[in-house]
Amino acid sequence: MSLHTVAKEPFIRIAKREGCTVRRSILVYFLGLLGGLLVSAVIIMLITGLNPLEVYASMLRGTLDFEAIAQGKWNKLWYALRDTALLLCIGVGLAPAFKMRFWNIGAEGQMLMGGLVSAACMINLSDLPNPLLLLIMAAASIAAGALWGFLPAVFKAKFGTNETLFTLMMNYIAIQAVELAVDIFDKKQSHSVGVINLLTEKGWMPDLLGQDYLWNLIIAAALAVCMYVYLKYTKHGYEISVVGDSVNTARYAGINVKKVIVRTMLISGAICGLAGFVEVSAISHTISKSTAGGRGFTAIIVAWLAKFNTFVMALISLLLVFLDKGAVAISSDFGLNDYISQMITGVILFFILGCEFFTGYRVIFRRKAGSAGKAPAEGENA
Amino acid sequence: MLMTIANLVALITNSVLFGTVIMLGCCGEILTEKSGNLNLGVPGVMYLGGIASLAGCYAYESGCAAKGTTPAGYLCVIIALVCGFAAAALGGLLYSFITVTLRANQNVTGLALTIFGAGTANFFGGLIMQKSGGVGTINLSATAQAFRAQIPFLPKNWGVVSEVLFSYGAMVYAAVILAVAMSLFLSKTRAGLNLRAVGESPATADAAGIRVGRCKYLSTCVGAGICGLGGVFYIMYYIKGMWANDGYIEALGWLAVALVIFTGWRPVNAIWGSYLFGVCYWVYTCMPEAVSRFLASTLGLTQITYTQNLYKMLPYIATILVLIIGSIRQKKENQAPQSLGLSYFREER
Amino acid sequence: MDNPVAVRMTGVTKAFGSVVANRDVCLEIRRGEVLSLLGENGSGKTTLMNMLSGIYFPDAGEITVNGTPVTIRSPKDAFALGIGMIHQHFKLVDVFTAAENVMLGVRGKDRSVRETAERIKEICAKYGFEVDPRQKVYDMSVSQKQTLEIVKVLYRGADVLILDEPTAVLTPQETQKLFAVIRNMKADGKAVVIITHKLNEVMEISDRVAILRRGEHIATVSTCDTSPAQLTEMMVGQKVSLNIHRAEPANVRPALRVEGLSVVREDGVRVLTDVSFTANAGEILGIAGISGCGQKELLESVAGLQKTEKGSIIYYPEGDETGTELVGKQPGEIRRLGISLSFVPEDRLGMGLVGSMGMTGNMMLKNYGDSRSFFLENRKPRELAQRIKDELEVSAEGLSTPVRRLSGGNVQKVLVGREIASSPSVLMTAYAVRGLDINTSYTIYNLLNKQKERGAAVIYVGEDLDVLLELSDRILVLCGGRVNGIVDARSATKEEVGALMTNLEENGEEEKE
Numbered sequence A: 001m002s003l004h005t006v007a008k009e010p011f012i013r014i015a016k017r018e019g020c021t022v023r024r025s026i027l028v029y030f031l032g033l034l035g036g037l038l039v040s041a042v043i044i045m046l047i048t049g050l051n052p053l054e055v056y057a058s059m060l061r062g063t064l065d066f067e068a069i070a071q072g073k074w075n076k077l078w079y080a081l082r083d084t085a086l087l088l089c090i091g092v093g094l095a096p097a098f099k100m101r102f103w104n105i106g107a108e109g110q111m112l113m114g115g116l117v118s119a120a121c122m123i124n125l126s127d128l129p130n131p132l133l134l135l136i137m138a139a140a141s142i143a144a145g146a147l148w149g150f151l152p153a154v155f156k157a158k159f160g161t162n163e164t165l166f167t168l169m170m171n172y173i174a175i176q177a178v179e180l181a182v183d184i185f186d187k188k189q190s191h192s193v194g195v196i197n198l199l200t201e202k203g204w205m206p207d208l209l210g211q212d213y214l215w216n217l218i219i220a221a222a223l224a225v226c227m228y229v230y231l232k233y234t235k236h237g238y239e240i241s242v243v244g245d246s247v248n249t250a251r252y253a254g255i256n257v258k259k260v261i262v263r264t265m266l267i268s269g270a271i272c273g274l275a276g277f278v279e280v281s282a283i284s285h286t287i288s289k290s291t292a293g294g295r296g297f298t299a300i301i302v303a304w305l306a307k308f309n310t311f312v313m314a315l316i317s318l319l320l321v322f323l324d325k326g327a328v329a330i331s332s333d334f335g336l337n338d339y340i341s342q343m344i345t346g347v348i349l350f351f352i353l354g355c356e357f358f359t360g361y362r363v364i365f366r367r368k369a370g371s372a373g374k375a376p377a378e379g380e381n382a
Numbered sequence B: 001m002l003m004t005i006a007n008l009v010a011l012i013t014n015s016v017l018f019g020t021v022i023m024l025g026c027c028g029e030i031l032t033e034k035s036g037n038l039n040l041g042v043p044g045v046m047y048l049g050g051i052a053s054l055a056g057c058y059a060y061e062s063g064c065a066a067k068g069t070t071p072a073g074y075l076c077v078i079i080a081l082v083c084g085f086a087a088a089a090l091g092g093l094l095y096s097f098i099t100v101t102l103r104a105n106q107n108v109t110g111l112a113l114t115i116f117g118a119g120t121a122n123f124f125g126g127l128i129m130q131k132s133g134g135v136g137t138i139n140l141s142a143t144a145q146a147f148r149a150q151i152p153f154l155p156k157n158w159g160v161v162s163e164v165l166f167s168y169g170a171m172v173y174a175a176v177i178l179a180v181a182m183s184l185f186l187s188k189t190r191a192g193l194n195l196r197a198v199g200e201s202p203a204t205a206d207a208a209g210i211r212v213g214r215c216k217y218l219s220t221c222v223g224a225g226i227c228g229l230g231g232v233f234y235i236m237y238y239i240k241g242m243w244a245n246d247g248y249i250e251a252l253g254w255l256a257v258a259l260v261i262f263t264g265w266r267p268v269n270a271i272w273g274s275y276l277f278g279v280c281y282w283v284y285t286c287m288p289e290a291v292s293r294f295l296a297s298t299l300g301l302t303q304i305t306y307t308q309n310l311y312k313m314l315p316y317i318a319t320i321l322v323l324i325i326g327s328i329r330q331k332k333e334n335q336a337p338q339s340l341g342l343s344y345f346r347e348e349r
Numbered sequence C: 001m002d003n004p005v006a007v008r009m010t011g012v013t014k015a016f017g018s019v020v021a022n023r024d025v026c027l028e029i030r031r032g033e034v035l036s037l038l039g040e041n042g043s044g045k046t047t048l049m050n051m052l053s054g055i056y057f058p059d060a061g062e063i064t065v066n067g068t069p070v071t072i073r074s075p076k077d078a079f080a081l082g083i084g085m086i087h088q089h090f091k092l093v094d095v096f097t098a099a100e101n102v103m104l105g106v107r108g109k110d111r112s113v114r115e116t117a118e119r120i121k122e123i124c125a126k127y128g129f130e131v132d133p134r135q136k137v138y139d140m141s142v143s144q145k146q147t148l149e150i151v152k153v154l155y156r157g158a159d160v161l162i163l164d165e166p167t168a169v170l171t172p173q174e175t176q177k178l179f180a181v182i183r184n185m186k187a188d189g190k191a192v193v194i195i196t197h198k199l200n201e202v203m204e205i206s207d208r209v210a211i212l213r214r215g216e217h218i219a220t221v222s223t224c225d226t227s228p229a230q231l232t233e234m235m236v237g238q239k240v241s242l243n244i245h246r247a248e249p250a251n252v253r254p255a256l257r258v259e260g261l262s263v264v265r266e267d268g269v270r271v272l273t274d275v276s277f278t279a280n281a282g283e284i285l286g287i288a289g290i291s292g293c294g295q296k297e298l299l300e301s302v303a304g305l306q307k308t309e310k311g312s313i314i315y316y317p318e319g320d321e322t323g324t325e326l327v328g329k330q331p332g333e334i335r336r337l338g339i340s341l342s343f344v345p346e347d348r349l350g351m352g353l354v355g356s357m358g359m360t361g362n363m364m365l366k367n368y369g370d371s372r373s374f375f376l377e378n379r380k381p382r383e384l385a386q387r388i389k390d391e392l393e394v395s396a397e398g399l400s401t402p403v404r405r406l407s408g409g410n411v412q413k414v415l416v417g418r419e420i421a422s423s424p425s426v427l428m429t430a431y432a433v434r435g436l437d438i439n440t441s442y443t444i445y446n447l448l449n450k451q452k453e454r455g456a457a458v459i460y461v462g463e464d465l466d467v468l469l470e471l472s473d474r475i476l477v478l479c480g481g482r483v484n485g486i487v488d489a490r491s492a493t494k495e496e497v498g499a500l501m502t503n504l505e506e507n508g509e510e511e512k513e
Helices: A003-007 A024-048 A052-061 A066-068 A075-100 A109-125 A130-159 A163-185 A215-235 A236-245 A247-252 A256-282 A295-305 A310-333 A340-360 B003-032 B040-067 B073-101 B106-130 B141-148 B160-166 B170-188 B190-200 B204-209 B212-238 B248-263 B267-286 B289-298 B303-313 B314-327 C044-051 C075-080 C099-104 C114-125 C141-154 C172-187 C199-205 C229-234 C295-303 C330-338 C349-352 C359-363 C379-391 C408-421 C439-456 C465-471 C494-502
Strands: A011-016 A363-366 C005-016 C017-028 C034-036 C062-064 C069-070 C081-087 C160-162 C189-194 C208-213 C217-222 C251-264 C270-281 C281-287 C310-315 C342-346 C426-432 C457-459 C474-479 C480-487
Touching: A011 C199, A024 A052, A024 A340, A024 C114, A052 A310, A052 C189, A075 A109, A075 A215, A075 A236, A075 A256, A075 A295, A109 A130, A109 A163, A109 A256, A109 A295, A130 A163, A130 A256, A130 B314, A163 A236, A163 B248, A163 B303, A163 B314, A163 C217, A215 A236, A215 A256, A215 B314, A236 A247, A247 A256, A247 C005, A247 C349, A256 B248, A295 A340, A295 B106, A310 A340, A310 C295, A340 A363, A340 B073, A340 B106, A340 C199, B003 B040, B003 B160, B003 B170, B003 B212, B003 B248, B040 B073, B040 B106, B040 B141, B040 B212, B073 B106, B073 B141, B073 B212, B106 B248, B141 C457, B160 C075, B160 C217, B170 B190, B170 B212, B170 B267, B170 C069, B170 C310, B190 B204, B190 B212, B190 C099, B190 C480, B204 B212, B212 B248, B248 B267, B248 B314, B267 B314, C005 C044, C017 C034, C017 C044, C017 C189, C017 C208, C034 C044, C034 C172, C034 C199, C034 C229, C034 C310, C044 C081, C044 C160, C044 C189, C062 C359, C075 C081, C099 C114, C099 C141, C099 C349, C114 C172, C141 C160, C172 C199, C172 C494, C189 C199, C189 C229, C199 C229, C208 C229, C251 C295, C270 C295, C270 C310, C270 C457, C281 C439, C281 C465, C281 C494, C295 C342, C295 C426, C295 C457, C342 C349, C342 C408, C349 C408, C359 C379, C359 C408, C379 C408, C408 C426, C439 C457, C439 C465, C465 C494, C474 C494
Parallel strands: C017 C217, C034 C189, C034 C208, C081 C160, C160 C189, C270 C480, C281 C457, C281 C474, C342 C426, C426 C457
Antiparallel strands: A011 A363, C005 C017, C005 C062, C062 C069, C208 C217, C251 C270, C251 C310, C474 C480
């Protein structure tokens, strides 16, 4: 073979990879994460001119502040776990919808509506005994979230209406509804309801074993386990998988696709609504348009990256919360505003998303001139 | 508040300005989607465009202020447009790299881009605000003025007609021209034909010798750049050279994405579609007071103006209605490009 | 006398993951000659040619065009070298017109659509095609699309034409037309390669035959020096009998009667008009027709997947003269009535199976809902999956390996295995052997014959007329959504059936039983 032709071979080629070992994918994602961290550190360095190691140390302190822990203060870790639990809740809610290939971008709105009705119950039913009130709040938030999931599902099932934009628009309607409701609840014209029932703590999730946020963890863990079982071992879960794989196959199998879409979105919306209840009752005790705070979007990525395995979701949620807390710590330590956490989350997400490529494809670099044409499938490279 | 001519004129001009933002976003997204890339990062790239133009003009204007010279209007405009376009196109480049080269899921990547763009813009917006002395202190008056400068030779003395048709800055007209030009590009030129082929069937385009990857990259980057101009217009024209981290650009970005479906992937339809969305948004200024009073008392609101939050649902509800109606009567000609949202790999078997 | 060599491939190798599609293949393509590339499905014919057309890049080997070593990195490079390929799955943009499709990606030649159209007419006149430049592709028939593909390649000035299974979707008459065109091109000095697995066509059209088996080049022979038997042997590796064992129908009784069935698709296109026939238990009813003339909708109507406009579909269980009306019933309802209706659809992974699930998950697709429990029952499906895997020799890593990762033949075995496992009283198959190698095809034929002998009413929609004539007892011929005749498969000839496929006769309902 003449050197001339070899030199014209493309420098980089891409070929499909058949199957990917678990070890390899873990390695790939780990490297991707590392790359994301490196790049975000470089960005912070460029902005602040700080030593990257200091930045990382500060980041770690966002979750694990060893000095405080030495004094017996576990606050930051609890906050991180609390936020992880909330993110996981929403992710668990989204899992069935996404497994069905229903792009529910509306977790934000479903959660807001859940939070809104919870807050409404707290304000208007504060005379009820607390356990009853909590139950009513939970039920109401489930219903509100389910309604917000139901509407796009019905139109998707009936007319094939684009659910991505429908659910998205439902978010904004929910935001306006919350703003409207805040003005209704609050008679002081301050556009804020403040902390609800600050003195009576009515409708507040009680602490458990002296921990404020243990309930949050229990709820999230229970939901994660139930959802795992639901998706994997029940007929409903089976139907969701079939519909998600191919609607035609589902019809062929005699599955009522419309029913499955609506039912699944009711569940998805309900769980996201419940997450709103958790936020209002067990964390913030207030309601505003930033109650959901973009978690509905982050949770989509959590669910997607975990391939709908709720246990992996817990890990990814923890990771994202860790990053978020770290970025907030950096911003407060170095006097930056905390939008930096969103930026860093974005960077890391890009890296993790890009990583998927290396589990499904392999890159083949141009062979050296001498060794050309020897054996197939050489030059494997991550 | 009575429905007066002045009210109506204000409604129309406001709607046109509002519409221009999403028209630019929509046109950019149509160009992107025609190549088969569904970029849900429109809000993100609009943010990037907005913040980059703000940063560029802030540097220029404060530099002039330090030197004691007056900033030149045309330079302000050029800096804003170039910075905005470039930053947004870079966002598009990032998106293309991840979805076209690395073949990641387009929806998720788009959402990540939105998160990233919003974070980056608000972060730097915060930095600039801090630098300029606190919240609400950024005021790029020279740039805003230059953007808002009316076109000299258009008649100004035709009363209402002038106000409704000729009272805008050049960019409003430029957006309309862009929409028309893009329609012509897509339907009449060979490059447009090739681009559409890529979006319809990348395998066909590839077999015909069109470089699919390059085409996707190019249209996504230019499309994102145009979306970014929407961000520039919002910052420099709509809110007059200020910065606010109220998440408003994000909402506009999503409306732009929704508008794409509304237009049936035809940029000319974006012209009236976007103005219509604008009317939906601003129509509350023309709501009869009796209605507002009735609503306020029914809902238990302390102020009549608080009913605004109810009216502001309108554009979103309208969008939903548009989506539903569009899905009920589907036509073959107005459909999304066939391979929209799918990544292409030549050696796929 | 040897014609000048246009393309020479030496030592070409290509692997997909662990599967080697081509190993060390050497091939010569000559001008003014038709070369047949013969091999079973999966023997690497298309892969080899895709390396010439720039779709795949070889892992190793050398390609020379007109004596110069070249590197073909993309279809663009291939066009520059004068190589054009007509793919089996047409590469056309549906919403574009013929002219727009032709001018796609061509740079600096004709500028306007009008000039392109002129040029298309010239090409058509030269080789004897008919193409309307302004017609949209979605309005075209399959053979029109194929013609357009050929025009597209010629328009770009290709002098090496590769046709991938060009006759698979054509009627015998259309095939003859195509062959005439190919002869014109050959006379014009072009090099033509035809990828095929049909021996009679090889004998008819080609000058030389290159045989591939499992990715390796076995031999290249002159057509005049060989025989179909010899070619088969080289293609398959061992002598196989081409006869399908066909038992005489026994205990024939009507099992399914379709009466005046008309179907209008969701997009408003009428696909079936007044179709009437009876499928008998203990018989195989073949359905012939050019592709897209209502076969798919017919089977889907019976299966409850297609809305019908009018007509009735009545199922008769054994010993029941009144029967059950199936029109208006969903697949689930039909199942719950206790009617064992099996359907092997054309789109195996898009309709018959769940690609992301393993064999076990796919076994329960139709009966997962039978038990009352909220949870899935896994044991029986797993046993069934294991049984099918053993009996039909499905090569899969495990029962939970996603079926999408299996090869085409194995996917079909899983699907047919499941459908037969429920001992159906009506078994419908659409293109059951498409894309399968000869051995697997025969496995499927045998399974169908066993079902017939067991007493099932088998409906076999096929595209290969030879197989239809050998496998079926009766053949129903569809043309343009109408029944154009039902013939006895034992006495009918290929030409007869071919004629019925293309020309709608006045008295189309006439049955020859």
